[in-house]
Amino acid sequence: MIAIGMEGSANKIGVGIMLHPKDGSPPKVLANIRHTYVSPPGEGFLPKDTARHHRAWVVKLVRSALKEARVSVEDVDCICFTKGPGMGAPLQSVAVAARMMSLLWAKALVGVNHCVGHIEMGRLITGATNPVVLYVSGGNTQVIAYSSQRYRIFGETLDIAVGNCLDRFARTLHISNDPAPGYNIEQLAKQGKQLVDLPYVVKGMDCSFSGILAAIDALAAKWGLDGEERAREDVAETTSEEAQGEGSGRKPSRADLCFSLQETVYSMLVEITERAMAHVGSKQVLIVGGVGSNERLQEMMSIMARDRGGSVYATDERFCIDNGIMIAQAGMLAYQTGFRTPLKESTCTQRFRTDEVFVEWRDD
Amino acid sequence: MASRLETLNVPHLPAALPAYVVLYRDVQNSAFLRQQLLSGNKEYEYAFIDASMVLSRAHATAGIFRAVNDYMNERLKSHNVHSEIVFALNPANNIAESFRKFGITDSTKDLLVVKVAVSPEITHDSVAAHLEASVQGKPVPFDDETLSEISDVTKIKKVFKLGALPSPGDKTNGAQNIKAKRQLELSLLSAIALRGS
């Protein structure tokens, strides 16, 4: 069976084609392509611009995906699309395309929860059977564990998502959004040495990032490290005497701020994940979502897991960052249990909790 | 008469670092002993504690433990482990004040003496012999019963700012008395543990 997955809940539009062979052999990714809407430094992506981007790219992406997969439309069983959660306008633009394809080719529609898409793709790629899942992206921060046919949320952010915190600080520093603001923070953080004191807000298995963002924005302003002018110095700064010193007395650099922000927020994420693991008695951790491609987060998580006698499962940017194939995968699992989304109900929604989905395809 | 000097092996502390402890009543030469301390006479490097400020064995032991643990981790705030024991009994972070309140004074009658075996020549025998020659007082058992006759509960409560706690004073109500004393004791122990936090 073949599913097409259509994702566009944020600034990426992705199309993936997944084959579940009839003989029961492992699913195969036939195509997985995407295009990212990159906003200028210092700016975030606005819903209407992002939606325009998705509309402009969707036909082209579906065509190339089909070509790359070497499948014809007749072979396709269902069209899966992201129902939510996400940004309204971009979600709609992709849902409209999915509906159109369904009507044009007379294929069943399957609405998919974006977060469940991440989890199912992560499980497929890594082979993790029943992990505690840390889902971290620009829009979500959740610690999830499976129990009796639901992906239950054990902990989550009480305000903004961790990725949002990183993205917005990248804007403060006028760091490039290409390929992704978080990626560029990570590169700059590698030159950071001095740990700046930031709030650390964990409440049980929940956490909060808005206070950290406010604090680090204020520090950047106080030390004159924000804005476009200073962004040009990023390359030069690393070679200057000032940035070489390791002493805690010197004035922090832009790199130090990125380093401190990463160290702080990732420690919080690892801590709440560890608490969930202790709570449910699991030794596997699966990291999904765009922030999950951060190597420092993966490193910290694996140290924690190792000390608990467990292991971390992470995917690379093809599957971690929003993509179409994860929607195809989760959609296919639901499709195989008989799940269909009638045209009338093929709406999308900005709010759609992970634990609202009845996980009929798992019975453990 | 065998010496009343007790070898106190506080659990968790190394066996090689016992504390030698003895309680005296009716001490006659407190002024002399205090003078030796003030002049820095090494022979008299002891924790000389005004026993009226000690509620119980557990209270004294907590002070010894705190001081020896800090000694082992090289974070003494005062000159040596013995002055640190006197300092450890005080809930506040003021060394001079701790000596005024918990240390020996010229008029001290009831005296608790502690010596930690921080060097090999400090042994039970050496300490016993030296104390016998130096302290003019009556050695009594270092136990809660004896201490309950000595401790000035009102003063202890005042120093620890625990005036609101019920006093274990009179012995009319046994169960309540035990409870009040336990509550006071635990409050002292936590104050000692938390000092400087």
Added chain:
Amino acid sequence: MADDYKPPALPAPFTNTRPAPELLTQGAEAHLYKTVSLDPSIPAALKIRPFKPYRHPILDRRLTRQRIIQEARCLAKLVREGVSVPGVLALDWEGQGGDEGGWGGAWLMMEWIDGPVVRVVLEKWEAWMKKNASSLDSAQLQHEEARVKDLLRRIGKTLGALHKAGVVHGDLTTSNLMLRTPPQVSDCGPTGVSMEGEIVLIDFGLASQSMQDEDRAVDLYVLERAIGSTHPRSEPLMEEMVHGYRESHRGATSTLKRLEDVRMRGRKRSMIG
């Protein structure tokens, strides 16, 4: 599962302790051991917050230190206020020692509380009732129900005392409530499960000082949910806990009002992708 796990080396001075402290539980942040107090004849609970190698060492020390001190301060305050919690016997927030010779983890030594946790008491009682309730006559059933009600009322009262003292627990479950074994037990009912003894609150690792109705109400709500999910038979009797709480202190009324709001909204929040 557990055999490939090796607990981290004990911090100083517990490398000296003979017999070695016995590991009871391994939580996410702390390991709980049973050992002796500073008096070899009296047992003690030892909570160790080991070094977390995944964290930046400066951040790790800052957090571990803050948290162990916060926990000890809450316990100290509650002892002074006469709330039944384990007293602090000794503490070291610097936590030297351990494997690397430097920072081994902070530790807190507390009074040992003898007795079962309420979770076990209720589980045993529920298990017995599930199997044998039909064999009891109505007077016996009523008596059993009254015993659980009384237990829940005492829990409510203890929580009232906790909140009145200005502390919120932050992680109330029936595993963090103990029943101190009394000198003699007079009534175990036909179930053989004693519910007598003083309620003692334990594990203040997530506690903080707060007088806010919101924090207090969340404390109660979390316990309500915990009882609801783990002790279904006791859940209908939950009102008793609220009664006990209401009678405990003046501020209880406004906290209970807030509890109704918290129940309505839950911890659930909707989210934006």
